[in-house]
Every structure is written in C-alpha cells, then in structure tokens.
Amino acid sequence: xxxxSAWLRSNAASFHPDVRFSRTNRGxxxxxxxxxxxxxxxxxxxxxxxxxxxxGLPFREARMFGGTAFMVREKMIVHARRSGDLLVRVxxxxxxxxxxxxxxxxxxxxxxxxxxxxxxxxxxxxxxxxADLAEWIDIALxxxxxxx
Numbered sequence: 001x002x003x004x005s006a007w008l009r010s011n012a013a014s015f016h017p018d019v020r021f022s023r024t025n026r027g028x029x030x031x032x033x034x035x036x037x038x039x040x041x042x043x044x045x046x047x048x049x050x051x052x053x054x055x056g057l058p059f060r061e062a063r064m065f066g067g068t069a070f071m072v073r074e075k076m077i078v079h080a081r082r083s084g085d086l087l088v089r090v091x092x093x094x095x096x097x098x099x100x101x102x103x104x105x106x107x108x109x110x111x112x113x114x115x116x117x118x119x120x121x122x123x124x125x126x127x128x129x130x131a132d133l134a135e136w137i138d139i140a141l142x143x144x145x146x147x148x
Contacts, residue, residue, distance in 0.1 A: 045080040045127075052134050056141070075147070077140035084124035088136050091143045092118045098139065102126050118143075 046061075046068050053059050053070060059077075062069045066082040079087035087107055090098050095117045098104055103126020107115045127133040 045084055045086070045124075045133075048130060048133055049078060049080060049137065052130070052137050072141065072144050075144055077144050078137055081121070086122040086124075086127055086133070086136060088120050088122060089140050089143055090118060090120050091139075091146070094139070095120065 049068075049070055050061075053072075057072050059070055059072045062071060065079065067080045069076045069079040071077065075089070077089055081087055098120055099106065101122075103123035105121045105123070107119055107121035109115055122136055127136060
C-alpha cells in the first residue's frame with residue numbers, strides 16, 4: 001500500500017506548478033511561501049491559519065480561487081480569500097445563528113449566486129484578532145469532524 005505522502009510526491013506533476021511540498025503538521029502540505037498572485041491580505045492571513053492548525057490534525061493547503069484553501073481529511077475547512085476575508089465551512093444547523101455574528105455574510109460564487117447554507121464569509125475586520133480567527137476555524141473543524 002502506498003502512503004498518501006508518497007502518492008502526492010509521485011503525482012506532483014499534476015499539481016499547480018507553483019506548488020512545492022514540505023513536511024508540516026505531521027503531514028505533507030503545500031508550501032505557498034512563494035506568494036505569486038496572492039494579495040497582501042491573503043499573505044498575512046495564511047500564516048495565521050497555519051499557526052492555529054499546526055498542533056492539530058494533519059492538513060494540507062491548496063491554491064484555488066485566488067487564495068489558499070486549508071483541507072482536513074481532503075475537505076475544505078477554511079479558505080483565505082484574495083480580499084483577506086475568510087470563507088468557512090459550517091454546520092447547516094448553525095448557519096443562521098453564525099450569520100448573525102459581526103462580519104459574517106453569505107458568500108457568492110459570482111454576482112448573485114449564493115454559496116448557500118453551510119458556507120459563511122467572514123470579513124477581514126472580524127478576524128483581526130487571533131482568538132476570533134481561531135474561533136471560526138474551530139467551528140469549521142467541528143463540522144469536519146462530523147462529516148469528515
């Protein structure tokens with residue numbers, strides 16, 4: 001049986017050309033220290049997310065939608081958006097409650113196309129503190145644990 005990390009390394013050519021592999025968080029993660037195409041807001045947010053996730057479950061990063069997605073059990077938990085906002089995967093049954101929090105909004109996939117229940121955007125100003133960011137990541141990790 002091939003280890004997942006060995007599979008990733010053997011299939012590296014199929015990934016984005018800016019991707020390089022590094023050992024972090026007891027797993028293989030994409031290393032995006034080369035910031036080509038990422039906004040300064042995203043560049044600032046990504047290391048904060050890494051630091052919060054560092055002592056937990058293995059995770060990986062994937063560049064997508066102009067930002068960086070963080071994956072646990074191959075499912076996106078959060079995404080550092082180009083604007084500096086955070087896209088968070090949340091439990092459907094907590095969606096309405098979480099939308100009432102400061103800075104929370106329903107994200108769109110283009111003009112007028114709501115991402116729907118289970119996805120919440122959080123404004124950069126609402127995650128300025130590490131405790132606020134960690135709270136949103138904890139919500140996403142709890143959802144992932146139930147559906148991972």
